[in-house]
Amino acid sequence: MRVMPGGDVDDSMIDGLPQPVDQAGSERGATARFIAVRILVILTLLTGTIYIVWRWGFSLNFDAWWIAIPLVMAETYALIDVFFFGFTLWRARSRPAPTTPPAGLTVDVFITTYNEDVELVRETAKAATRIRYPHRTYVLDDGDRAEMRAMADELGIGYITRGPGWQNRPLHAKAGNLNNALLQTDGEFLLILDADQNPRPQILDRTLGYFSKRTVALVQTPQEFVNVPDHDPLGSQAPLFYGPIQQGKDGWNAAFFCGSNAILRREALMQLGISRYVVELEQAVSAALAGATRVLRQARRRPEAKDPRVAAALDEIRIAVLEARRAVREHSESLGTVTYRLQQTITRVSEELVGADMALIAQDLEAIGELHTESGPDFDVLTDVGANVDALTARELSPLGALSSVQKLLRSIDVDRDDEAQPLMPLATISVTEDMATSMRLHGMGWGSVYHHETLADGLAPEDLGTMMKQRLRWAQGTIQVMLRENPLAQRGLSVPQRILYFATMWSYLSGFAALAFFAAPIIFLVGGVLPVSSTAFEFFLRFLPYLIISQLLFLVASRGLSTWRGQQYSLALFPIWIRSVTSAVANVWFGKPLGFVVTDKSGPSGRAPLRLVWPQIVVAVLLVIATIVGIVRLALGVGEPIGTAINLGWVVFDLIILSVLVHAVRYRGYGADSESDERVTA
């Protein structure tokens, strides 16, 4: 479930019926549009590059560098965004109709839920049981609710919840929920559904055929919402994303998993889980051995180590650890063999010494126990190990204690991955949006993906601004987390286009910073008379207008005549969300701070005062209005420069129109609340 900030589009022209994948009649039109898009992409890049080169090279007002530089950087950001958009569209085509799948494939349908109403899940579950292709349906209830289990029993479908193994271990939200279910089921394919996405009966018949190609790991279908009015006040629908953008990514074998309405191949996920297990295990074991060496060295220097028996024990273990490190480094033995032997050594030496100082060890074990609770759940096993080592080194542990703490440390990151509920985590746990991270890893292993452009499920969108903002924040945070943890540009297994396209989605979430410059520049001119561009109006428009007009035309043609306006509004108007997503993800990934993650609640109003949610935008709007008044007064007094004032007043009006989308959003009372009929989901 993800939408590029610029990807939400006013849906007023979609009739709500499923669009067949390829209609013979419209094929010629599609080809003409395909060619037109390519021509417009080239023209946009050409005019855009001319404009931006002129801006950097010939029109910067260095006297006002403090606004001139941010503004030109924001403009460059936007041009790069358009470049990525053009690259995506270059191969945006409809696929031929899928083949009918063979009979006899085994499919598990997973409905994930955390806190949604039982009745809402029941509707989805009932729809799932009506899927025509033979399958088994499971409700994956992370809320562990008795009513939910009763509902599943009543419908005769499976119910899966977390077992005791997950207690006191990181739950990894939805990724953990799915990983837990993966190991308790055995279907060859998995259809993943959010609790509020009602599948249509033909969903498997229309998608399983793609898997006859052995390298296909994933088929993603659109997410459309039935509880959204035509004017889409919250920008819920995303026909540009679930359309040209995913089709374009698909053209480069880079269509990505969006969390729901997708079918996955179990073998691909399990293979991913195993290879990640090996990679992470090797890192964790290496880090732990290095940490153990450090702890041992410190223990050896303490006064208690003067006791010859203690010194001998510490030396013996140190040698064993060094040997283990060498074996791991040189790949001379498997990790299983190395860790097993090392643990046997440590256990033996410790047991020999146990009698010597029982009390001290008990004391230290207690301290170590506390360390474990302090470290708490975290995403990354490595940070945990590091934190434990540091904490152990910092504490005043006795040498014998150090011995048992080394053992404890090694135990905690043994090949059993005791820090996790299960050793295999096929769905990526490095991000709160596990979907994109997982598909990127699948692509990195050489698996392929498909975007199937046909609505095969009917979803429910958030119906109030607060919930919508939380949802967007979560998507943005998750995307930035992936960018920081596994930057696609540096992933060796990915093709160059795949790297660019994953990065393109991340890039689009950085728009909040550019928005600041676009709001600030006209205010600064109108109030202070400071112009960031040093040029005549003619020179400016000569280069800016062609770029503006052609890029808007590209959006228009690419989006098949649908207005991209709602999406453009939200990509600027939600600037505080985008900025917060970046700052919080940076704080989380680099400094280990919690994200402040909230599960999207789509079932009702958040109960918070909506105006408080948009205070930064209100401040900006007020400043824009004040700037307008000051600008007009300055003009009347003869201080202001007429052409510059006119241009910037136009700019302010544009900014205010952008922000006006929030007026509709704040006033929105939910689907059907202010219209004659309330057609909520019917299965």
Add this chain to the structure above:
Amino acid sequence: MNIEMVDGPGGVVVLRPAGRLNMVAAPAVREAVNSIVDSGRSRIAVDLSGVDFIDSSGLGALISGLKSTRQAGGDLRIAGANDQVKLVLSLTNLERVLTPYDTVENAYGDA
């Protein structure tokens, strides 16, 4: 899947799955390992000589078994893998964790 379970040398329990060790058979292997561990024994050798095909779910079952035996203070080792199984172990890099021994006797040769 039919899994034979016999006592091996040195208190080691030998598991002999046969046929295809895939997503359908994986749960049976996991359960077999768990039942052995629950009965208080934790040194297991999985004899793969009767397995002619393994997929990632089958490997996953071996990893689950490794986890439960290690946590009980024992170990899980594999032996007798055919070429297909060895290829999968190598492709997934799992041979970095699980050493494929030629025979069950060699698997616990050190203990």
